[in-house]
Amino acid sequence: MRDVCVVGLGLIGGSVLRAAARAGRKVWGAAEAPEDVAAATADGFDVHTDVGAALRRAAEQDAIVVLAVPLTAIDAVLGAVAEHAPRCVLTDVTSVKRPVSERVGRLVPNAAFVGGHPMTGSTRSGWAAGDAALFDGAAWVICAEDGDLTPWAEIARLALDAGAHVVPTSAAEHDAAVARISHLPHILSAVLASVGAQGGPLAMALAAGSFTDGTRVAGGRPELTTAMTEGNREALLPAIDEALGMLGAARGALASTGSLRATIMSGHRGATELAQSRTRERAEVRIDLAGPEAAHALRTLGAQGGRVTALDGTVATAAV
Amino acid sequence: MRDVCVVGLGLIGGSVLRAAARAGRKVWGAAEAPEDVAAATADGFDVHTDVGAALRRAAEQDAIVVLAVPLTAIDAVLGAVAEHAPRCVLTDVTSVKRPVSERVGRLVPNAAFVGGHPMTGSTRSGWAAGDAALFDGAAWVICAEDGDLTPWAEIARLALDAGAHVVPTSAAEHDAAVARISHLPHILSAVLASVGAQGGPLAMALAAGSFTDGTRVAGGRPELTTAMTEGNREALLPAIDEALGMLGAARGALASTGSLRATIMSGHRGATELAQSRTRERAEVRIDLAGPEAAHALRTLGAQGGRVTALDGTVATAAV
Known part of the structure; x- marks a missing residue:
């Protein structure tokens, strides 16, 4: 299980940090908002306001980097990723996937990027509103584009660890x-x-x-x-x-x-x-992520309203 | 306290019957739907499928008649009221007030009619969905038109008895x-x-x-x-x-x-x-229903977001 570095400690980022820690992962985080950092520190988490240092540690440890900042702050944070962890396994939790994917391609082309979006929220915000159980039973979109699905599986495993089920689809369909x-x-x-x-x-x-x-x-x-x-x-x-x-x-x-x-x-x-x-009743199916057309099979599953519920090596168990 | 005769025993009518009984009033009811009548009978209420008989009893006992049927059934029920209880104190609980008022004026011109509308509901329906507590804390519109407010006070007292607060307004403003x-x-x-x-x-x-x-x-x-x-x-x-x-x-x-x-x-x-x-904080005011311009004062109270919370003789206590 890879370590997890979360950038942005509001409702979603703070909940990802807590949920990954609950699953037994080593986690750390960073945010520019000093009040969120102070609150997370008070709750015993290893978080700082130095985003660059958190990202350098992620590069050293081969950790997953989770971007949990609003879309309007994505460009600035991607600049920091390009500087400090340009080849990391990278995901985000923002509510649009095509614009983020396009920016990542432009700013951090060598990252192993997999767009994500947990379908949960709250009218409350900030670290204090977060909850390790926020994703329990929720859908978490993980974009499955053609190519090597190893990074997809890494992010899917994080979402499953957080209690969510994974809905695979394309950025455009999302x-x-x-x-x-x-x-x-x-x-x-x-x-x-x-x-x-x-x-x-x-x-x-x-x-x-x-x-x-x-x-x-x-x-x-x-x-x-x-x-x-x-x-x-x-x-x-x-x-x-x-x-x-x-x-x-x-x-x-x-x-x-x-x-x-x-x-x-x-x-x-x-x-x-x-x-x-x-x-509705769901049938169980298995998709071998190392098999041919696996990304297409995942996207088809998502288009049918299906979801991945478990991962064992390269084999995804899904309900459709 | 007048007796109460409820016509229509679905969600709202069934709840009015229960709430009036809870307040210690003598109640009976009628409905064309045999399943609602059977369910209400099983719950110990004095209800029948003979609407005419229920209305004749209301006329004899000078009871309040509450019409709790959908708008599409109002004309037929008003025909029965005209035949069996043409001078009763009459109210309704439908969600529009001008169309109902116009029909009452045409079909039962001698009834003491006061339009009403409890602002509560449910996606469930039928007798089984009803509840004596449905109106607790809810707003209940009682239309206050110019003229003698004695029937208005009768209906307002029923709504207060049912646990609601009363919002006075005109049919058009409602x-x-x-x-x-x-x-x-x-x-x-x-x-x-x-x-x-x-x-x-x-x-x-x-x-x-x-x-x-x-x-x-x-x-x-x-x-x-x-x-x-x-x-x-x-x-x-x-x-x-x-x-x-x-x-x-x-x-x-x-x-x-x-x-x-x-x-x-x-x-x-x-x-x-x-x-x-x-x-918001509310101020308490009193309106004497026997005073001049009392109906206007009630409607002004409603337009300001105010509500009548108690009635003592002809004096209404209101929060605005």
Whole structure:
């Protein structure tokens, strides 16, 4: 088991550090935010504000480097990786994969980079909000591109160690999917919160479950939501267009025929598909990561809603 | 305390029956759905499938009649009220108030009608989903129109007995507010569930908190959601238009400048206003329901986000 060096000690980075330590790995970390470093130190972790020193140690120990900083800070941290650990096994946890992959290719071309994204979060942030159990039972995307899957297996093992199951896919397919199920929800939540509040104190006094649920993520930190959604611009635009088209069609049907049936039935089918995807029976399959077309097999698994649940040598056990 | 006759024994009607009984009132009910009647009978309640008989008993006992049927069934039940209890003290619990008020005025002009709407619900339905505690701490709108407030006080007392606080407003203001904070959330939830599910099994596998929260109400019974939203067409159209305008502006800004800041900041302000409306300090005021302009004072209280918390004779204690 490789050691783990985490750069960035907020909610996600702090949780990765804790979860890797819980799994018995040697871990250290660094962050520019002195309050996160102070809090992590107080909790007994080996963390510092000197990112360069943490990365040099990672290079010496052949550790996995996990970048857990916001997308807006990725370029600066990649510059430090290029300087101090240019050939490390590298992953990230940011919410878009194509823009990060492109930057890594440009700034740290010799790193063994595998993009990652744990699908979990919180409206809270910072070290104190982190939890070793944050990833238990969660999906963790690990991008499987063609080529040697050895680094992929390293990162997948870290995610499995952290209690997650691994969803393999491509960077582009990831970005298109999260535009629909993570970034669009944040935009619609903001629209709903804003239109609701325009109704004044009476509307706020009457707001119950549907409004509270629908606006929860609008209460999160605006700078994080802005960076996340803007960073996935290319994939988010067509998702917003689909939503605009459907909302416009609902508006037109309500105005002309008085019916919202098509909209509501379509939404009900979507909600049913989500519920079924969480409860359906799954078959177990095995994928040999050293075999031919293994990356393609992994991506196909992900496209079918499957997940890797264990790794034994080069053999991945998956549920599909 | 007047007796209470509830027509319709689903989630809301069943809960009103239980809550009124919990408060020590004599209650009986009727419903056309034999499964709800059988379940309520098994729970020891005095309920029947003969709606006419229940209404005649209400007329004899001068009981409050609570209509707890969907909007689509209101006309038929109002016909029965006109036949069996045309002068009763009458309220309803449906999610739109202007359309119901208009129908009552046409079909049961001599009833002492006061429109009501408890702001609570569930994605479950039927007698079994009901709960005597469903209204505890919830807002219950009781429309306060000009004129004698004696029937208003009767219905407000029932809502207070059921554990709710009473929000007084006009039918039109109610309908405009719920279009924003209840009906628009259902439409946006349907749009989100549909666009998300279009992403296929991968998108469903990656869906986490923001998608789950944002699509929860899309999983409710389509026929109830359809009846509720279509029934508030007049007020819902401008709310959808506001959402379309804001979503279109977000789309345009993302495409042209790459920025979603205005949208996300506006949503964050809305979420903050909701949170503040729930935690702010409130001042206590008193309104004499027998005084001049009392209905206007009640509606002003509601427009300010205030609520009636107790009734003593004709004096309402309110928090604003």
